[in-house]
Amino acid sequence: MKKIISIFIVALLVTGSAFAATPGFRLSPGIGENKTSVQGGQQSDPGKTFRMVRYVPAGGSGDSTTLVTESIVIWDLVSDDGVTVTTTTTSPDSAVAGIIVQAALSPETLGNSAKEDRGKRNWTWLQTHGVSQVRVNATNGVVAGNSMGTSATAGEADIFVASASDATKNGNAGFFYDTSAKALDDVECFLMCE
Amino acid sequence: MSEKKNKRLRKRVKDIMEKNGMNKNTFKFRMKVAKRVFKMGAITVCLVCIALPCLADKLIVPFDCYPKEIQSGFAEAGMKLDLSGNDRTRESWGFIVNEGSQFVIYTYKNATPEDFKIIMDIIQGSA
Numbered sequence: 515m516k517k518i519i520s521i522f523i524v525a526l527l528v529t530g531s532a533f534a535a536t537p538g539f540r541l542s543p544g545i546g547e548n549k550t551s552v553q554g555g556q557q558s559d560p561g562k563t564f565r566m567v568r569y570v571p572a573g574g575s576g577d578s579t580t581l582v583t584e585s586i587v588i589w590d591l592v593s594d595d596g597v598t599v600t601t602t603t604t605s606p607d608s609a610v611a612g613i614i615v616q617a618a619l620s621p622e623t624l625g626n627s628a629k630e631d632r633g634k635r636n637w638t639w640l641q642t643h644g645v646s647q648v649r650v651n652a653t654n655g656v657v658a659g660n661s662m663g664t665s666a667t668a669g670e671a672d673i674f675v676a677s678a679s680d681a682t683k684n685g686n687a688g689f690f691y692d693t694s695a696k697a698l699d700d701v702e703c704f705l706m707c708e
Numbered sequence: 709m710s711e712k713k714n715k716r717l718r719k720r721v722k723d724i725m726e727k728n729g730m731n732k733n734t735f736k737f738r739m740k741v742a743k744r745v746f747k748m749g750a751i752t753v754c755l756v757c758i759a760l761p762c763l764a765d766k767l768i769v770p771f772d773c774y775p776k777e778i779q780s781g782f783a784e785a786g787m788k789l790d791l792s793g794n795d796r797t798r799e800s801w802g803f804i805v806n807e808g809s810q811f812v813i814y815t816y817k818n819a820t821p822e823d824f825k826i827i828m829d830i831i832q833g834s835a
Contacts, residue, residue: 518743522750564819566769566831597770616824632771633832639767639824 562644563708567611568598568628569618569636572668581618584649584699585669586662586687587611587640597628599640606663606674610685612642612707614669642708645691652697656690662703663687671703767813769831775804775811781830787823789813 569581570590581587581601588609590598599611618638621631631637650656651665651672663674663685673690677683691702725735775791782789782801790796790803793814801823802815813827 518747518750525750561764561766562818563766564768564824566767566771566828616821616828628770637828637832639828644765 562646563642564615565597565612565640565642566637567640568593568631569614569620569638570598570600570624571620572601572603580620581614581638581669582649583615583617584647585614585618586648586664586671587614587669588664588685593628595628601668602664603666603668604664604683605666605672606683606685606687608682608685610664610687610707612640612687612705613646613648613703615639615641615646641705643705646703646705647700648703649699650694650696650701655695656693656701658690658693660690661686661688662690671701764817765815765819767815767819767827768810769813770810771831772809773804773806773811775806778804778811778830781833782826785826785830787826 569587570593571579585601587599588602588607589596589611590600591609592600599614602609616639619635621636622634623630626634648662648671649669651667651670653666654672656662656671656673661674662671664670664687665672671687674686676686686706688704688706691704694701721735725731730738779789779791787801788797788799790800793803795803796816800816802813805812805814815823819827
């Protein structure tokens, strides 16, 4: 009994000191260290970073399909604005941006700039850092700890293997937390695009 | 523990057992259960203490903004958005930082899909 009480008191003291060691944290959560650690130690659920982005179909074509959640996307090289994302069939694409966490609708008018599309339906949330879930491609299964990148299927993730000869194929988006068979959704991963 | 103290403790235990009509085995069993409950409680408290501050998210929006307008949009949706982390109260949901061409919302706990929808509506509505 004494042992348990001692452990409990020590645990409380350690937690208390940790709060004190990061003054201001409780007033300003999310700032600075939220990405990797708080309280001077590792955290169980690291903070996540999201960006509001604009979605356009690949190549700005007339494709009008909605992009489903958990799709891995790249920064759009046609728009060149840092707020527009699209899908890719390059594995692993160097322009990888992150994972869509809210279904993205296609634009009402193709060819608009981000400014022209402000307030329109094709805006969504892109996760760029932290624990997430992704759709795994239909060609390869993945193993926990494998690096993650885009695949040859739009919106689906695959194992990332760096290319020594093609600079457009070097986009490492993070790593897989789960081992998964091919063509599965909800596969846990850790994003490191920011 | 000294012999004297030990004797006194045994006597006290015996008294408690007699008072509650327990035999040795029942007393041992109850002590075991109490220990386990206490242990589980202690572990739960420790885990909650560690997990509570780990749920903050950062939401970056690539537009300029009028923080007070965003704040009132949140208020209409029933969420309290502070203009600084130092304004935090128990009802606060998060706070906004204006960075000129973009603004950042820091949440005090994990943002849910419903939160994302609400924020998107507020931001798109203010366009």
